[in-house]
Amino acid sequence: MYTFRNNTPRATKRAEGTAKRLRLLLCCSLALLGGLLVNARAQQGPTTPSKTYSVGDKIPAFSVQMSNGLTLTDADLKGKVSILVFFNTGCPDCRRELPHLQKMSERFPDVTFICISRAETEESIKSFWAAKQLTLPYSAQPDRQLYDAFGAKGLPKLYLVNKDHVICCTYSDRLSKRVLVRQIKKLLYEQ
Structure with a gap:
């Protein structure tokens, strides 16, 4: 049985470069996704009230x-x-x-x-x-x-x-x- 091993310095550098590119791509993708989520949330408006109305408060305009x-x-x-x-x-x-x-x-x-x-x-x-x-x-x-x-x-x-x-x-x-x-x-x- 033949096992292929490519442990040359050139192959190792190429693998390290590929890993760096993948990490960079992952970071950029996460940053883009985060930006899209923040934008979507901002367009929806606030989901929690700025004030909780309780006894003694005037009702809000509606x-x-x-x-x-x-x-x-x-x-x-x-x-x-x-x-x-x-x-x-x-x-x-x-x-x-x-x-x-x-x-x-x-x-x-x-x-x-x-x-x-x-x-x-x-x-x-x-x-x-x-x-x-x-x-x-x-x-x-x-x-x-x-x-x-x-x-x-x-x-x-x-x-x-x-x-x-x-x-x-x-x-x-x-x-x-x-x-x-x-x-x-x-x-x-x-x-």
């Missing part, structure tokens, strides 16, 4: 297209007690809590209830609303932009907002209905 065709802005809520709920119909907690919010909206007609989806289509929301016989107004948001603007974490995420646009309380996961009712009454009847 404008959404509602299920009834009207456009709703934060200015439309001035002078009204409001509940903004971020949801997704694929979320088990949201599926459980939305019917309770429907009942609460019927109990408190002077409170403006606004349901805003996180990364969900109009079609999937419509079918869930029909199946659960919900009449709450909603805004189908195909992305996370408004959710991120509020600095929301988790679903469902509820913001109870007073007449001056100040967040009075927030809820995630299981909503304490008794506490929420008490907070709503306090805001509705305060002078």
Whole structure:
């Protein structure tokens, strides 16, 4: 059996040169890929909010297209007690809590209830609303932009907002209905 060995200085230098070129090519490729990723990320905009809104903060400015065709802005809520709920119909907690919010909206007609989806289509929301016989107004948001603007974490995420646009309380996961009712009454009847 014949084994080829080429351990000459010339072959060794050639192998070293090839290895250097491959390392250089790999480094350049990684740098290019990194630059492309940074550029793509910059074009998407920030994925994390610059501020997390919580109790005592004013709500951020926003404008959404509602299920009834009207456009709703934060200015439309001035002078009204409001509940903004971020949801997704694929979320088990949201599926459980939305019917309770429907009942609460019927109990408190002077409170403006606004349901805003996180990364969900109009079609999937419509079918869930029909199946659960919900009449709450909603805004189908195909992305996370408004959710991120509020600095929301988790679903469902509820913001109870007073007449001056100040967040009075927030809820995630299981909503304490008794506490929420008490907070709503306090805001509705305060002078």
